[in-house]
Amino acid sequence: MPLSQSQRPLYEVKANLFKGLAHPYRIRILELLADADEVSVAALQAETELEASHLSQHLSVLRRHHLVASERRASHVYYRLADPRIRELLAVTRALLLNILSEDRDRLDAAQSLPAITAESL
Amino acid sequence: MPLSQSQRPLYEVKANLFKGLAHPYRIRILELLADADEVSVAALQAETELEASHLSQHLSVLRRHHLVASERRASHVYYRLADPRIRELLAVTRALLLNILSEDRDRLDAAQSLPAITAESL
DNA sequence: CCGCGATATGATGTTTTCATCATGCCGCTA
DNA sequence: TAGCGGCATGATGAAAACATCATATCGCGG
DSSP, rough: OOOOGGGGGGHHHHHHHHHHHHHHHHHHHHHHHHHHHHHHHHHHHHOOOOHHHHHHHHHHHHTTTTTTTEEEEEEEEEESSSSSSHHHHHHHHHHHHHHHHHHHHHHHHHHSSOOOOSSTTT | OOGGGGGHHHHHHHHHHHHHHHHHHHHHHHHHHHSOOOOOOOHHHHOOOHHHHHHHHHHHHHOOOOOOOEEEETTTEEEESSSSSHHHHHHHHHHHHHHHHHHHHHHHHHHSSSSSOOTTTT
């Protein structure tokens, strides 16, 4: 029997959580859910333009990682974030990313202000 | 030419960041760095018990994702977090994880308080 | 200047994840 | 209850990430 999540070293569980987040479509899905509180699969499909079964697989990954919860009402299924802290996590990530990207841009700008590299300069 | 990070859709860049975090050893490394401000490769190797080149590859991944910065002094190389917000990100993640795990444990406890499943009961 | 300890890079086989397609299940409505 | 729309699951080939080993670089002491 594999170890249950709660008796594995915490850094493994953490890495596992990040694996759940490590795909562009899944980020998009989570951000849609973060903005809207509750979104139907049909709406997600419309927004993401993913093929139904492909979307469904990503939703399944998110469920497996306990990042989203789903509820069936009538013939539609609605998803929402499993925990409000996920919103917080996304927000911190965005802030971090903006820091990193702006430093990148600075480096890029600095590089571009240098003289161009030509065949002769080598 | 591939798109530079800063001109790609943000959700791709975000997913990419999470990919950088999506490995147990890399989490361990980041946590060691988060606690200590600056750690030499030799110390990281001692703590993680990784083979040198294996550790070095993970450090290289972390560098590529701009999560850590390194500096060589004398014959040793020292690593530190590239941005203080990474500490914040790890903290939020820990908090989120504890929420998720405690809910897991609740479900587990509830399940264990039910009568056992036996061959006869099926 | 040579060799050694410390770290990094490259190449390769293996495992994991992704994308796609086919198929299955469920609840609604005719 | 038959059939359809909405969603999920399973199987398969392709792509990416991982682990391991061999090799390369860099600084220092001898």
